[in-house]
Amino acid sequence: MFLTATIAAIAFQQQAKPLSTPTLFVENLAFATYANKKWTALQGKQNFPNPFTAFSLDIGRVTENRFIYEVPFLEGVEANFIESSSGAPVLWSGPKPKYPRAIQIVNPAQSDYLLVVKEFAKAQLKATPKFEVEINSIIRVDLDGDGKEEVLIEAQSKGFTGMYEFESKKYEMNCTLIRHIKNGKAVTEPIFFFTNNPEGEFNDPIQITHIKSIADLNGDGRYEVIVTANYYEGQSAAVYNLEKGALKLLVENGAGV
Ligand SMILES: [Ca+2]
Ligand SMILES: [Ca+2]
Known part of the structure; x- marks a missing residue:
């Protein structure tokens, strides 16, 4: 038996x-x-x-x-x-991913990074944001192997629950950002940025974005960064790397309504 x-x-x-x-x-x-x-x-x-x-x-x-x-x-x-x-x-499903340099998870409550996100939001909205920000994750890694670390930040307006919110509120935000040295200067650039407009209406369907994975998939010494965006009844994702000091979109794809 x-x-x-x-x-x-x-x-x-x-x-x-x-x-x-x-x-x-x-x-x-x-x-x-x-x-x-x-x-x-x-x-x-x-x-x-x-x-x-x-x-x-x-x-x-x-x-x-x-x-x-x-x-x-x-x-x-x-x-x-x-x-x-x-x-x-x-x-x-390809060859075993490589991790040529350390990927450091930073405490997301660091006040200097909260300030970075606030300043980014201010620049995007062209006004002082009327929301508090909270950071979901901060990742420090030298993406391109030039010896200088980049910082990836996933942040939002405090209490934002993304697509599970069915009523629009004023001044909400969700973003993934890269903080890096460009032409000798520290800059914060959006990988993905979503906000409601000041009237409290949706600019687009509510989206929420995540930094999902970082790995050198193709073994070229540069890290690939996989970022997703979810919205109501749909989702998309994109793969980036850092080349010549700029974030480069390698491939993107999405499906849904
Ligand atoms: Ca670098
Ligand atoms: Ca790579």
């Missing part, structure tokens, strides 16, 4: 296969491939072996070695959007 059950279990377990082209999955979105030094956004239904292996990525580390991702979840996908889940891991 025991032996029969074991044999059945082994027969049921299929061997995980590698994907022929390194593929990135972001929040259940078959997001992009990387081949011949080029990122390509994935569109439409993809064919994946069942199951295949991929690394599960978190900020600065591989959270699980050779995570086996069950493909049935991805089947029947017409537009490569499956379902929104902010807790879904970023998955990478």
Whole structure:
């Protein structure tokens, strides 16, 4: 009885296969491939072996070695959007990601960074913000390997709950920022910025953005930064790196209404 059950279990377990082209999955979105030094956004239904292996990525580390991702979840996908889940891991099916330099998580309550975000908001709104800001995360890392650290910040107006808010309020904000040295000067630039307009109406559907992963996926010594934006009934993601002192969009993709 025991032996029969074991044999059945082994027969049921299929061997995980590698994907022929390194593929990135972001929040259940078959997001992009990387081949011949080029990122390509994935569109439409993809064919994946069942199951295949991929690394599960978190900020600065591989959270699980050779995570086996069950493909049935991805089947029947017409537009490569499956379902929104902010807790879904970023998955990478290519060679093991590299972490050439330390990725440092900084205490988000640091007052000097709160000031940085306030000043950024002031510049964007062209007025003193009428909200307090709170920082969700601060990550310090030398993205491009030039010896100078960059700082990535995920912040919002205090108490902002993003797409779960169904009533518009005045002066809300959500952003991901990069603070870095540009032409010898420390500057704060938006990777993503959302705000309600001063009348309290939505400029766009409410969006909330996250810095999901940082890893050198293609092994070129520069970190890739994976940022997502979720909005009501939709989501998008983008991969950036830092080249010649500027944030460069490598690939973006999105799905939803
Ligand atoms: Ca740098
Ligand atoms: Ca890289």
